[in-house]
Amino acid sequence: MRRKLRIGLVSPYGWDSPGGVQVHIRDLAKFLISNGHEVSVLTPVDDEESIEEGFVVSAGKPVAIPYNGAVARVLFGPVAASRVRQWISASDFDVLHIHEPAIPSLGLLACSIAEGPVVGTFHVAAQKFKIAFAIVPIIEPIVERLRARIAVSEVARETLKNHIETDAVVIPNGISWDSFQGARPRMEWQLGKTIGFIGRFSEKRKGLSLLIEALPKIIEIHPDLKVLVAGPGEPDEILQELDPKLKSRLTFLGLLSEDEKRQFFKSIDLYVAPNTGGESFGIILAEAMATGVAILASDLSAFRSVLEDGKWGELFYASDADDLATKASALLADPARLESLAAMSSEGAKRFDWSVVAEKIMDVYDLVSSNGEKVILASGNRAWNKLIRGRGE
Amino acid sequence: MEWIFAFLVALIFIWYLTFTASRLDRLHHRVETSWASLDALLQRRAAIALDISHIPSLDPATAVVLTRSAYLAREAEMAERSEAEESLTNAIALLGESEDFHTEYPEISEKLEVVTEKIRIGIGIHREAVATTKHQRSRPIVRIFRLAGTAPLPVVHPFEKVPL
Incomplete structure (x- = not known):
């Protein structure tokens, strides 16, 4: 029997624009809910009226930027960051599951803000990009915070290894067989x-x-x-x-x-x-x-x-x-x-049915959250805080 | 003028040192938590192995290996522990080869399979955390300024390299 968890999912792309990542998150959320978990999804949303799912929380309207050979509808900026912060601090999650933590959108924001049992899924397969030398030093210390990394395929795993030299567990995308x-x-x-x-x-x-x-x-x-x-x-x-x-x-x-x-x-x-x-x-x-x-x-x-x-x-x-x-x-x-x-x-x-795939994802959730820690907002500077708290005690 | 500049540079450098130190602190924490969950899973596997060793129809050699490594896995110091986990892994692999075991004891073999799958993921997560931490600790700035403090250098235990 699994522990019932409060799970936060973060989507990088506009909920109401078509795309595999959004479909994956929606189906995963539904499956988790049907298994008795509490789920909240934070995502960019174009038209809030069109959202039917009760578990979706809008972080604002996405902006279109060209990324990896296509136009991605993503969201960032100080307003979005404060929404992410509010959502995390108000929700008391047992697990935070961030999709595409390395793409400049809500995922990267959430990953830089949250601390504790945080899981990241990498969907993208890409060639090593030219300006990697400038971007990797920014992304690396952020992605490093993830307690566990999931790649949706061997190709995505290789991409991750080549770009930021980190390994991941491969768990494929799911379908409702x-x-x-x-x-x-x-x-x-x-x-x-x-x-x-x-x-x-x-x-x-x-x-x-x-x-x-x-x-x-x-x-x-x-x-x-x-x-x-x-x-x-x-x-x-x-x-x-x-x-x-x-x-x-x-x-x-x-x-x-x-x-x-x-x-x-x-x-x-x-x-x-x-x-x-x-x-x-x-x-x-x-x-x-x-x-x-x-x-x-x-x-x-x-x-x-x-x-x-x-x-x-x-x-x-x-x-x-x-x-x-x-x-x-x-x-x-x-x-x-x-x-x-x-x-x-x-x-x-x-083997791609949600009953198989989500089982593996929930295994990962169990692994990172087994000590009962909650997802909290990261303190800007742990070393200082430790020092100060240490003195105070 | 120059001293302001020097002061700013020093300030930024100090900020970078604390930033790196907190990064390392976080990484060490990650290694600890990933090991803790892996450890719990391994304990569960040892308990299941002990249950299996009580199955009367089991051949005595397997029973001995299972019992011994299960006890060691639960109680031994780390050096012996790794060896015990490794022999437990191998003994379980031998069990897996026999069709009869699955058909005659579906319940316990199912349990074992579930926990093994989790251990597989757990090892992956732990190894990744260790590798990243080691990589960061090897940076000159970390070594020169002793930013890792007194935290022991994390290690991947030998048994983690044996495929489950």
């Missing part, structure tokens, strides 16, 4: 032989252009091929540059709801993840697996570990359009193989 079971295909998306793609397709690293490059070769062998593209973005940008002969092959579905996403996976013959880099985990692959669909993914290390080196889906050489075309054609020509891949992949996603 049950909710992906029993999805049904949608008639209008079953168009003969179909390949599916999901993602912000205007971002180069998501690899839609690679898939398009591979299309002519696949069409030679499978003349009736269609491609369904789901995800937010402006299709015109892609269509303008597209070979007119390929235009009829592509259908853009826009952003899908959670339900539609499951129907999508069930309707297509082959899910292709042609990402060219920058992926830390690949939650979408875990979701595809849980639904049960044949998968062909680029061999990025994040994807390799989700698919356990090809056990739950096939891999092609990342950024190699020829290899993608060959592997996709071969798979599409072999319906029996597609079917068996689709039938078994769901089993491989069980």
